[in-house]
Amino acid sequence: MRSLVLIGHGSHLNPESAAAVYRYAELLRQRQVFDEVVEGYWKEEPSLRQVLRTCASTDVTIIPMFISEGYFTETVIPRELGLGHQGPVPPEGVARTLGGRTVRYTLPYGVHPAMTEVILERAREVLPDADGSDTALIIIGHGTTRNENSNKVVHHNAALLRERGIFSEVHALFLDEEPKVTGWRERVSARRVVMVPFFASEGWHTLETIPEDLSLEGTVTTFTAEDGQEGQGEQTVYYARPVGTHPAVADVIVQLALEARGASVSGGDHATEHRAAWSALLERARQGMRMGEITVQFENGLYELRHALDEGRSSETLTTLVTPEGLRDHTRLDERGEHRPVHTLRNLRRGWRAVFTEADLPHAIHTLYPAVVEEGYAYSTHNLRPTPWPTTAKRQTGIYARVQKATPEQVEHVAQDVCGGCLKTRIWAGQRLSQTFLDGVPGAIPCAEACTFLVAEIREEVAGKRGQGGGH
Ligand code: SF4
CATH class of the missing domain: 3.30.70.2320 (Alpha-Beta Plaits)
Known part of the structure; x- marks a missing residue:
């Protein structure tokens, strides 16, 4: 048995911050390469401090869902996970035994060699006929003076693509450090210019700051081959979507995880405390229970969850949800439409009921109250320090x-x-x-x-x- 953990940054303010990690976790669950795919966040739940306890297996592979190395992948995540490692992560990753689990921590997906092809894919989407004669490629990185490692991957990919001769020029330019993307016209002589943001997600930078810095006028949304061409005097800019949202990233993650697994093909066992915690929960749930702000009722082989204040309301007046992901998306915001980074704050919205089989119940409860079952059980057995x-x-x-x-x-x-x-x-x-x-x-x-x-x-x-x- 094996657990794959995807680590995202998350946000206390923005409900969309975790969306890319949610999506990749779902894709990877469908592929069934790992027995379970778990998410953990710096600023949401389960937190980096809690996430290992939520893994069902004693064999855990952890992938930081970041586009480059830097402060989070080298300092914050290893520290919060208790890996006893700080600084650059070696190519083979970091392996530790923690709390009875074998834990492998990898480099972020953005530095995997397969990302070079993802950059090319993004470039071809906006300019399918790049032929090397009169087309420049600009890979746009964020750039930071805090950690030179974070830009290494952008320079590295630019060098690799330069060697391949698909473009007449290849440049690595940055938002926050030299060479800056704002100076692209002084550097680029080709008539056609493809710009690919080396960013993890579509957001403020890719939709606003980059187009503004480049003086790209017109509607700033998603530039595609059909609508993404902006005249720049003698040059035409083709602005691509960020690499991190390309569907091929899911393949990169699988590849990275399989490489991290290395010789360990047998996997681990079901973690004893994890199994005991969920057995205790299911035993309670079969009798009907309340937990936090929800009630759980068991009838005809199915579990129904709803807000405790909606107990007794007719089902027809409630929105019915049937997947853990649907439940997560429906309860991600409170009744005022505000993001809920801490799930145990008393602001769970009302007006829904969710129905699950026993197989899906743990995932559903975990989306409502991440890590609560594992930590509650650990506390009741004097194992929560x-x-x-x-x-x-x-x-x-x-x-x-x-x-x-x-x-x-x-x-x-x-x-x-x-x-x-x-x-x-x-x-x-x-x-x-x-x-x-x-x-x-x-x-x-x-x-x-x-x-x-x-x-x-x-x-x-x-x-x-x-x-x-x-x-x-
Ligand atoms: Fe955060 Fe709730 Fe714990 Fe306070 S009690 S630290 S809000 S999780």
Whole structure:
């Protein structure tokens, strides 16, 4: 048995941030190369601190869903996963034994050699007849002065494609560092110019800042072969879609995961604690249970989930959902349309019912309350170790290192405000639970460690910006 974990950045503010990882996870589940595909996030749930516990197998391959190496792939993700590794990841990845699991951490998918073909595919979509005589290719990277590794992949791909002679010129240009994309006209002499953003997703940069920096006028949405040609004097620019959203990326991920697996073809076992946690949940669910804000009822071999406040409402008045993904998408926003990065905040929307077989129930509950079953069971068996605030604070780096300056009073003040709206009980702050939802107490859910949402709020407090709409 094998688990594949896709790690995304996620966001406390933007519900679409995780969409690419959701989509690739679904594609990979359909291909059934791994027994399960799990997602984990820096700023959403399950968090990087929780995700290993949510893996069913003792054989885990972790792929950072990032387009290049850098701060997140080299510092944040290995640190939060507890890999005991910092800095550049070697080509063969990093392998560790953690909590009884064999864990392999790979390079990000963006640096896989197969991505060169994805760049070419994107270029051919907007200019199918590139012939090497009078066509330049510009690969646009983000660029950062913080980590030179992050641009290595863009330069590397430019060099490889230069050698192949498909284009008369190939350039690697960047948004935030030299050579900058804004100076492309001084560098490029070809009459036709194909620009391919080496970005993970379609967003602010690919839809707004790049077209603005390039003075591409007209509707800035998705430039395709039919509508994406913008006259630039003597030159014509063909602006492609970002490489990270190309469907072939799913093949790159599979290839990367299979390579990481290496000689280990036998896989692992079902993780004992994981199996016990879900057995305990299913036993409860068969009798009917409440958990957090939902009720679970078992009838005629199917499980029905709905908001506890909708108990007793006629099914015809509720929206019926039948897939875990449908349930996830329906409950991703609260009733005001706001993103819900912390699923245990008491803001689950009402008005739906979801019906599942026993095979799909764990995935469905996991989409509503990621990692809650595993952590609740671990707490009830005395296996959930709390991480006190000073330890969490000390671990923070980059812009979050500032939280180390927070006084205990500031931490408590913000926690009372933020955690006051959350179902969880802060065992990391010394609070106690005598029972859990597995004992029939719906709101008794342990919180082992301050979540990144709270950390971000404490950072705002220390900066004196809390309540002023500071973004995180
Ligand atoms: Fe909830 Fe607070 Fe724990 Fe975050 S830190 S999960 S808001 S209890």
